Amino acid sequence: MKKFSKVMALFLIFTLCITSLAACGKGKNTNNQNAGKVSGGDTAGTKDTSKDDKTKDPVILKWIQIGGQPNNMDAAVKNMNEYSIGKIGVGVEFTYLDWGIWGDKVTAMINSGEKFDIMFTNGDKYSSAVSLGAFADITDMLKDTPDLQKFVPETLWSGAKINSKIYGVPTYKDSSQTQYWVWDKELVDKYKIDYEHIETVDQLDPVLYKLQDEIKAGNITGTDYALTTAKDGINGFLMNYEGPSAALGVRFDDKNAQVVNVFEQQDIMDILTHMHKWYKDGIVNPDAATLDQGPAWVIVSSGQGFPGSDVDWGKGRGKDTVSHPFAGPLYSTGTILGSVNAISSNSDHKAEALKYLELCNTDPKMRNMLAYGIEGVDWTDNGDGTVTRTPDCYSPAAYSQASFFTMSPVAPNSADQWTKVQEWNEKATSSVLLGFSFDRTNVENELAACDLILSRYKQELYTGTSDPEEVVPKLYSELTKNGGLEKIRTEYQNQINEWLKTK
Template sequence: MKKKLALGLGLLGVALTLGACGSDDKASSDEVPTLKWYMIGTPQKDTDKVMKEVNKYTEKKIGVKVDMVQVDWGDYGKRMQTVINSGEAFDICYTAAGEYVTYAQKGAFQPLDKYLDKEGKEMKEALNPVLWDGATVDGEIYGVPSNKEIGEQQVYVFNEDLVKKYNMDVSKVKSFEDLEPLLKTIKENEPSITPIGGNKDFKPAFNYDFLIDNAVPLPFSVSQTEENGKIVNFYDQKDSMETLRTLHSYYQAGYMDKDIATSTDPWSYDKENWFVRIEKYQPCAENVWNKNTGGKYTVVTQPINEVPIIKNSSVTGAIQAVSVTSKHPEEAVKFLNLLNTDEYLRNLVDKGIEGTHYKELEDGKIEDLPARVENYSMPTYALGNHFILKLYEDEPNDKWEQFKQFNKESVASPGLGFYFDPKEVRTEIASITNVCNEFAPALLTGTVDPDEYMPKFKKKLDDAGMDKVMKEMQDQYDAYLAKKTK
């Protein structure tokens, strides 16, 4: 029997009909279901070869096969929008952050709670409980988060060779303003080095949790450290304005690329043309960044926020969801359960075939072979549980213990678990997004004077319906907090 589900997806509010298949559509008992799995990442030459080995294993272990469909990074979002809007039958897809919440709220993903005590029992126990809390939207879990770092910690990343050359003590950098003497030294003595590396996506660190996921930050935020119950426009807060003024002074001093507001330069680590940059941290990140420099120089980090902050964006940064159009939801959960708890399967999907794509060393660590680098490079972060991955030869033995300690030290933002339902103010949010796209890049890269620019920005936000959205969001947040404290 088929039932129809009216579905309005994304800010376009498109009403569509998805077919949810019932018992008449189940595969006969003598057939092995093949799960269609949409995955982000550049399509790899050896994916079919690896999936052949995956299917040998999963058919034997849980009676299912998997067909991975890879969609390249820049195309994935639009492709999945088309797939979901069309009502195409598929089983599993990678999703993250704002898109995950939007699709979950609009009914595109299967609620998983009823499966997590049976088909997903081991996975439910293996993953950090905070991840499950963060994946809960309107009381239901709609996806399986990647078990990795749960907190977000921003850091300054410095070129350590230059730090040592000028005898700098980066541990004394406690604020954005504290960078000034270091930047001045580099500007005066290193003409080939841009003191602050960054492009049009650059933004300084703010002490706020953005409540709507968007490439350009929308104003609606709560303090990420103070539980005051208030939603504010972070752009015009006193501490934000101080940061923006400092940033503008840095731009005027030539500490940043003059074209930063429009630049698409990725500022690759293999080019020694920058002194400091802002990055998101995880344990052992220095090892990765040092490897990316190609041995030309090393890096050293200094935390911006003292402890990692757990936000919705940090716990929903990589999720595998089961489609509401799936004809095999139980089997899909069984596969995700195995992927997140079975060391052999997790490493096979991630690293490829032992002896072909990597080799295991005498101490149990691994080393990539040329075939992996050339033919099977997968997005590790997106695939599931990190804590059962094999370690590379240059990784510390206690890497996963460091991750667990990092998670233990992470502190929840007051906004964790609050997901705004925008259905009453979609038009206003679309208008506000356009205003932010117009004004924010210049503000967040320091290219304009915030004292002159902010009044114009705020006027445009007000004209776009800022007050209406703020009231609706505050009402929902108040209700969320009241329910949370019961």
């Protein structure tokens, strides 16, 4: 009997060992519902020397991202998972939603309660998802990720707040907005254009007329117009106003936070009036209002950027550029919410998801893998603080992932590119509405009606095709009569006033 007991005991011990080993092989989250997801691959080969043996049962998070699925995806994600699991016991699998479907798809996912752990979001998508209870409140959880909480400036955390709570990790990058006049360097040098002292349309005006004369004389070739634009006109010219509609907003420096008709304001009317004058005088291309995108090369244009952007602008134009800001840098709720990663309120791994976002934002090695893929395959380290990417490499939308400031710049950008951007952010002015989030629920129909009306006017207004002295009064009359503009104004102002009481 004793011998039989010993045999049975040994059999039970053997069975328990086999069961334990099988359990250790379970690495993947079972929330794998969408087509298009990409797994991080087998992590069984990961070695772990940490005391708590994190890789025994790694958590694999599902992260919803924007854009087309990058090349070399399986290998890149497997590589980063080996690193992150070794560090914190957490890996990831991505579901990429292409640019054209991202907005509708994330709305459908949230409305249906589809499972995910982390989701890239922005602007109104973030606010509306919070109002539906789709994103977890991470305000108190941040104390468990002190490196992340400290790394992201308080201004950005404030911009991500809704009703004093934080529901997502804002991406710390070129988070303030700056608009530049971007010039062809060769023409600047040839005509000795004092571009560093041109900010307003009044200052730009005589230069454009001089350049147009040179075009007519045949001294400048490659274009018939000194100012070639697409249908958005001067890109970013409304940036100093924040509102639920382009036609309605609060100026960033108005301490009274009064909602105004944006197109009636003197600074905006000056721009619209100059555009119309330039259009009539043949300085602006006559097809501007119908163009979704202008030509690659132009003499001068407006662009949103940051210190060092001339490298990319020059590559895009095929010629060197120089630039000078005419507005900003400015922090607003909108600029900060341009990129946020939120954790699902239905996630079974909220703490792990936040810890993973902390690693992505604060660990340079992890950040480079996340943005660039596998070193030696997708990119090489130049040894000077920059990297060079290989052809057809892994290339996701880096702005949607994590901070730029732990990521190596891509040559020919300088090694201090992101340091300069970080310093530029520190100069930014904060909008009086920073941290305010508008609840559109009570005026959704009115906003839709106003957007429809505005769509019939804005291209011709922005490009100078129409006379703003005639069009702006007509526009506001129709917005008021048929769009419910005053209801929107009242709702927006009331919410601002209530929010100001809590500051």
